[in-house]
Amino acid sequence: MGKMYAAILDEPMSIGIKQIDIPVPKDHEALIKVYCIGVCGSDVHYYEHGRIGRYIVREPIVLGHEVSGEVVAVGKHVKNILVGDRVAVEPGATCGCCEYCKTGRYNLCEEVVFLATPPVNGAWAEYITVSSDLLFKLPQGMSFETGAMLEPLSVGFHAMQRGGAKPFDRLLVTGLGPIGLLAGQAAKLFGISEIYGTDVVPYRRKLALEMGFTAALDPSSENVAQRLNELTDGGGITLVVETSGNARAMADTIKLVRRGGRIVFVGLPAMDAVPMDMGAFIDAEIDAFGIFRYANTYPAAIHALQRSTVDIEKIITHRYALADIREAVETARTQKDTSIKVMIYPSLSL
Template sequence: MTVKPEYLTANQSFVLHPGGKFSYEQRPVPNLESDRDVIVRIVATGLCGSDVHYWQHGRIGQYVVENPIILGHESSGIIVKCGDNVSDLAVGDRVMLEPGFACNICHYCRSGRYNLCESMRFAATPPYDGTLAKYYRAPSNCCYKLPPHISLRDGSMIEPLSVAVHSCRLAGSLQESSVAVFGAGPVGLLCSAVARAFGASTVVAIDIVESRLTSAIKHGATHTYKMSTESPEANARTLLDSIGLKYGFDAVLDATGAEPCLSCGIHALTRGGTFVQVGLGNPNPSIPVGQICDKEAVFKGSFRYGPGDFKLAIDLLNSRRVKLDGLVTHEFSFDQAEEAFKNVVGRAGIKSVIYGPDLDETEANQCASN
């Protein structure tokens, strides 16, 4: 698929309005704001829980939909225009977008934690528009070439894969360790896959949906566990007994944000283990702090991704230590975007992807080479 710069046309966009109404609008084609920028023709965009949350609730914490906004931030595409000082990318390159643009000068950026930048301009986080449009401007350093064997459709999964990479790195060395992953949605499945790729000997995927647990075995999990309606303590005991873990898990990653999962995970954690909170739910959950203290456990929050996470995610794909086969279960054309949002709310399948305007879906599913 090739789009020449001189043929850039109106920027068809899918817009969320305050109150939850969607519309299609013709927005201006974005301009290069520096000589290191590129313009990307968006091909595939995966839907994230945050997109749906903005639609249904109008806010996430301090970020409120007060004006019309374009959602979407898990996107791949084709570069159609480059600034004069872009040397490592060219028109026609297939890329994945890192959708957050840090200031690069604040204390957090300079200390190597740019994901904590207070001036971050993150796609689809009010007031910044996202990627559910025909064209999107990005700094060239936020664009990564896709491995030849990864399609543009599957390339949209690299953003959540980078979330999983960041979370697993926060858990410390996972070599020959035991890991529990709560939630077998897209991020949870990718956490299982990355934990296994990082050398974990035991990876248990935990969910309440049987079909998702079946998928987990295909994506790194060595065991699965279906949460029951029993107490978190009882679930933790049954979980550990079911796989023969005497002392508990070395690391627990929670990709749900659900209070019962947090509590169960803390009870199932070994003494001195590490708990990483990946998913967001109730902002003020009740958790067994006494267990954290008694075990001298480490409890960490995980926020998006930081330096090296995107590159490592792509390296894992390039080496085929992580595979994305089967994660995209539902595909929608641009004029079916609202239907895609409803599909995610219905928890159908694993990942839903929307293709860019005026796009042949066949091209999005092709790889550069086999």
């Protein structure tokens, strides 16, 4: 058995590179040589606080779940991919037997095993083993970076699916971090062309405009409701995707969507109870949706991306070798305004 390098989080704020065994694929698994992995907000949260809600880091863990790479070995029952294939990895393995799994809403499966969610190890390593049904072949010309970012893109894609996105929707995305920016790109894949965004951070608004948002507004200095009314010629916003998790922004969505509109809530608030004007919500007959990860997005997103001009790589602001994991995570932790997506490359020599 060979050895490989992996980034191990021992306890909050303590991460380092160690040598561990290269995992051996089981019959239904493939061994993936990891090309690149994104740093997600959840990874940074585990690094900083050692827990997210009921998921607690109790023993050393490898983080990272936004991953792509090359298949270097397959178990004997693997039929859907071959050694040499470039693949994206869907990070959640589900039971396949429960009602949620059987009805296509497998993201709600109670038995889900998700990469980099304690106690399951993630992919900040040179190699990982993955069940072959979670591997999706990248078409020629699609980069490993795009492959890795199919994971956060999937959240936006799922928001579009849940919110019933239509090409003629007038969309507002609140919060222009990686999920918000990618929700805007997912919207384009659904044929939406009128895409507004709000964020208090100037850099994020600038990036949104570079990524094809129609307008990006500053809720700290502009009257967003009035501006959106002007920008849509009085038509109003038909679909809101809330990604900030900011309690005020969540409550404001009811004021920013037009009567009969839809709101998709993606961002998790820091507190459990967020005050909402339910009278206005009922009076305007608003539809609201919650989003937990995603389901059935990888094949559809790959297909749509391959045939579009949408470029999701634009959200990558920093790139690091695996050896520089500490710097990478600290960049994501301390420079939240300007580090949109930090990408790690175990494929670069250590």
